[in-house]
Amino acid sequence: MTDSSTQLTAFLSAPLVGLLDDNLKAKNKVYDEYHSFYNLIDKISSANNISVYNPSDYMDPGIHDYIRPDQIYQKNRDIIRTSDLLIAYVGIVSGGVATEIEIANSFRVPVILLCEEEKMNKVSRMILGSRMAQNHIVAPTLNDIVIKFENNLPKILEVLVEERSYTLTPQKTNLIKQLVEIHTTSQLSIAKISEEAGIDKSYLSRLLNKKISKPGRDQLIRLCAWGWKIDYDRTNDILRDAGYEPLW
Incomplete structure (x- = not known):
């Protein structure tokens, strides 16, 4: 866990539209499984003194379908560029997640990639090659990713805080x-x-x-x-x- 005086912020980048059917309705089992996964990542981050912005709480298309695309883009971009960290699940192909990773890359925001082992060969090499996406949490299942994320996050944050201490005046x-x-x-x-x-x-x-x-x-x-x-x-x-x- 990070020092209590070190408050960090993170943006949780994860597929939302990809969890819905063609009529933008929730695929109950898949939808629930992934949202539970997102919430666990959020919870672990919070336990490590990270304030997480989880878009699924505010702009899930299955619930908040009234929000305009331009509003979503601008809001997410503003939050990413001012965050200390972007946590991205890349096990489902998502244009939104790819865009958010590139925004983070543009503003030199460190990225943690989360993915199941069997899906890594389908992750775009553009994402894997991003200079800010140096930390990969890869495990057999979503539950294993959660465990590995919890175990590895303190060390990742320790390095992040140390690097930031050299760059802040x-x-x-x-x-x-x-x-x-x-x-x-x-x-x-x-x-x-x-x-x-x-x-x-x-x-x-x-x-x-x-x-x-x-x-x-x-x-x-x-x-x-x-x-x-x-x-x-x-x-x-x-x-x-x-x-x-x-x-x-």
């Missing part, structure tokens, strides 16, 4: 504290800041509750300049503390 460690102070001083609601900055309310809430450790440069600019409306110099200070180039 000292200033960045109190970045979120600064943002919380700015928000408190503004006396504006999360809903108002979200509207002004054009940033999802759930993202802002996760950020202010310290469940996001590395907000992106564009999110910081939107929040500082449009949301909290702080001045140019303070915005640049925040960007520098986060390790980003300042405004020109």
